[in-house]
Amino acid sequence: MVKKKGKISRFFDIRSTVFFEITIGIIANTVLLLFHILQFLFKHKPKPLDLTIAQLALIHLVMLVTMGFIATDTFGFQGWEDGLTCKVIIYMQKLMRALSICTTCLLSILQAITLSPRNSTLAKFKHKATYRYPCCLVCLWVFNMLLNGRFLVSIGATPNVTSHSLIFVTESCSQWPISYLFRYIFFSLANIQDISFIGLMAFSSGYMVSLLSRHKRQIQHLHSTSFSSKSSPEGRATQTILLLMGFFMLMYFLDCVTFSSRAILWNNDPISLCVHMLLGNGYATVCPFVLMRTEKRMIGCLTFWWKR
Known part of the structure; x- marks a missing residue:
């Protein structure tokens, strides 16, 4: 009995942490x-990097927000009676994750292109990125919306009758x-997309690390002193994005591990479900705080309002 109460207590603690994490993430984003x-209102031509951060x-x-609705229904606070709500909420959550x-x-x-030297191959894309970037965004949105x-089609309200063919x-x-053919096609496309983008992240992150290391060696050679702790704005932005890439890959890997573990070992254990939701929301919650590190004007404004 004591062991059961301890497990329920831990469940409520983790559940409260899930809602706290979601709330903090919503405020920060x-x-x-x-x-x-506000930056876009005062700037006539926002940079692709700024557009990407705003979109993220x-x-x-x-x-x-959609995860908040899902958590509310999952933990039994409020249910959805119609299938349309289920379709929209689950669709939006899966779409935003992709x-x-x-x-x-x-x-x-984009940061790798910005950081690349003038004589490099990526430097050729600096001017093209400004004009072709909106088309790239539209293509990504349309592809993921279709995928x-x-x-x-497959999501609906849970019927009152018991069915072994349903996935809760x-x-x-x-x-x-859905049919095996369509399930295989969608699963393959989603995994190919994830693997491709994660591979591109790893490649661009490695490229930026090599550029920063080369720049550090050049500075040390010119000044014959240790590398200054005051790096350039581009260097700080690159370090921030590298930190973001590393954290994203860690959260993505842990999310995949916990999802597989739940499917194979834990089944519908409530504590494992909460842990999976914590990891799934971790990147979306931490991401804005990491990006704010490079925005000195934003930090100054927040500090000013906080002191008032």
């Missing part, structure tokens, strides 16, 4: 998004089975 919206904040904001991977990869590639469109997504929503 809202602040970051509003800051860039918007994606994570929607992702955390777009988060794509946009994070774009952020890494995740299967959830609009939340307390009120279930996924109906």
Whole structure:
């Protein structure tokens, strides 16, 4: 009896942490998004890097809001009676998760292009990125909307009758089975996309590390002293994005491990479900705080308002 109470107590503690994490993430992404919206209003030509950060904040904001609805239904606070709500919420959450991977990869590639020297191959894309970037964003959104469109068809309200063919997504929503061919096609496309973008992240991150190391050696050779702790704005931005890439890959790996563990070993254990949700929301919550490190004007404004 004591052991059962201890397990329930830990479940409530982790559940409270899930909602706290979602709330903090929503606030942080809202602040970051509003800051860039104000920047866009005062700037005639926003840079692709700024557009990417603003889009990432918007994606994570929607992702955390939908996850809040999913957590509310999963933990039994409020259910959804109609299938349309299930379709929209689950579809938006899956779509935002896929777009988060794509946009994070774009952020890494754009920073690598920005950091590249003039005589490099990537330098040729600096001017092209400004004009072709909107088309790239539209293509990514359309592709992911179509790829995740299967959830609009397969997700519905959980019926009152028991069925072994259903896959429970939340307390009120279930996924109906689709044909093996379509399931294999969608699964393959989603995995190819994830692997491709993560590979591009790793490549661009390695390229930026090599550029920073080369720049550090040049500075040491010119001044014959240790590398100054005051790096350039580009260097700080690159270090921030590298930190973001590393954290994203760690969270993605842990999320995959916990999802597989739940499917194989833990089944529907509530504590494992909460841990999986914590890891799934970790990147979207931490990301805005990491990006804020490079925005000195934003930090100055927040400090000013805090002192008032």
